[in-house]
Amino acid sequence: MPPQIPTEQKAMVIEKTGGPVIYKTIPVAKPGPDEVLVKIKYSGVCHTDLHAVNGDWPLPTKLPLVGGHEGAGIVVAKGDLATDIEIGDYAGVKWINGSCLACDFCQQSDEPLCSKALLSGYTVDGSFQQYCIAKAAHVARIPKSCDLESISPVLCAGITVYKGLKESGARPGQTVAIVGAGGGLGSLAQQYAKAMGLRTIGIDTGEDKRQLCKDFGADAFVDFKTSQNVVKDVQAATADGLGPHAVILVAVNEKPFQQAAEYVRPRGTVICIGLPAGAYLRAPVFESVIRMVTIKGSYVGNRKDSAEAIDFFARGLIKVPFKTVGLSELQKVYDLMHDGKITGRYVVDTSR
Ligand code: NAD
Ligand code: ZN
Numbered sequence: 564m565p566p567q568i569p570t571e572q573k574a575m576v577i578e579k580t581g582g583p584v585i586y587k588t589i590p591v592a593k594p595g596p597d598e599v600l601v602k603i604k605y606s607g608v609c610h611t612d613l614h615a616v617n618g619d620w621p622l623p624t625k626l627p628l629v630g631g632h633e634g635a636g637i638v639v640a641k642g643d644l645a646t647d648i649e650i651g652d653y654a655g656v657k658w659i660n661g662s663c664l665a666c667d668f669c670q671q672s673d674e675p676l677c678s679k680a681l682l683s684g685y686t687v688d689g690s691f692q693q694y695c696i697a698k699a700a701h702v703a704r705i706p707k708s709c710d711l712e713s714i715s716p717v718l719c720a721g722i723t724v725y726k727g728l729k730e731s732g733a734r735p736g737q738t739v740a741i742v743g744a745g746g747g748l749g750s751l752a753q754q755y756a757k758a759m760g761l762r763t764i765g766i767d768t769g770e771d772k773r774q775l776c777k778d779f780g781a782d783a784f785v786d787f788k789t790s791q792n793v794v795k796d797v798q799a800a801t802a803d804g805l806g807p808h809a810v811i812l813v814a815v816n817e818k819p820f821q822q823a824a825e826y827v828r829p830r831g832t833v834i835c836i837g838l839p840a841g842a843y844l845r846a847p848v849f850e851s852v853i854r855m856v857t858i859k860g861s862y863v864g865n866r867k868d869s870a871e872a873i874d875f876f877a878r879g880l881i882k883v884p885f886k887t888v889g890l891s892e893l894q895k896v897y898d899l900m901h902d903g904k905i906t907g908r909y910v911v912d913t914s915r
């Protein structure tokens with residue numbers, strides 16, 4: 564018997580830029596030929612969702628909008644062209660909802676760079692609803708052994724930081740500094756880094772975030788608010804004092820984007836992932852040149868990165884620190900996030 568699909572469902576809807584998000588009843592969409600309909604059980608809340616509410620990026624969202632792009636659930640319907648995924652399979656709605664699969668970038672597996680990419684919870688409706696559409700080719704495949712609640716943050720935060728660590732080129736035994744280490748992306752970055760054999764320095768603020776970094780085996784923690792000199796403290800936290808081999812920037816403020824090139828090790832790599840509104844990268848030309856520093860952007864991951872990041876989770880290597888609230892309480896999560904008060908990730912349960 565195919566699953567019963569209602570015609571209406573609950574969703575959190577943004578009707579105008581700036582919010583608020585409103586708990587509403589909306590229709591359930593039908594999947595097109597190359598799409599699946601996923602019954603979303605849980606969805607992580609990413610800081611990107613807050614950027615979408617605030618409209619603070621130079622990329623407009625659709626309106627009205629259902630946000631969310633860390634949606635974990637079960638396939639309940641599919642189009643005729645979706646032949647390699649079955650009803651009943653576990654699936655994840657991630658940021659890249661679909662891409663053309665034909666352009667130069669898609670051909671070389673850089674699907675996030677596709678100019679026709681559909682972005683869940685931004686240019687198409689996302690996972691803050693009970694039933695969500697995604698392209699069958701892109702929906703993440705989740706093994707049945709995985710818990711849908713705790714895996715949901717992997718679908719953006721996990722994939723993104725895993726990709727960023729790969730892009731950094733850091734090798735086992737080397738040190739990465741994670742800037743924003745106590746937040747959603749940062750807490751997962753520490754664990755992917757550890758699983759990849761790297762040493763970590765956590766940079767964030769407050770006792771909760773310090774404790775989280777300690778629990779995840781950080782070799783050092785630098786509190787950016789109380790440190791007299793972040794650059795010196797980060798360098799001093801490496802065994803030889805020369806600084807970390809790579810820096811993973813997942814903070815939501817501009818300042819660290821202007822600091823990282825100063826403390827990264829000569830020949831080191833700075834990976835920019837966080838997207839603070841209106842921010843600019845700034846690095847001294849002289850020191851960057853004579854220290855041979857690399858500065859790169861890293862944007863989510865392709866389908867293979869996604870499968871690999873999920874596999875780390877499935878092998879028990881990644882413990883997601885999360886708290887769960889009802890979908891209807893999403894605005895409260897945004898308020899805490901705005902104030903920098905979230906340690907780890909919030910997940911919403913779409914049944915309440
Ligand atoms: P979050 O709010 O959970 O975490 C951000 C953390 O940064 C917080 O712990 C905060 O205390 C910390 N922070 C703020 N200022 C800091 C500073 N000066 N130094 C060190 N830490 C500082 O956010 P998140 O969900 O982890 O997302 C982080 C950013 O990454 C957002 O801008 C989001 O849009 C972006 N993002 C980018 C990609 C991508 O593909 N590039 C993917 C997902 C999210
Ligand atoms: Zn995200």
Ligand code: ZN
Binds near residue numbers: 663668670
């Ligand atoms: Zn393309």
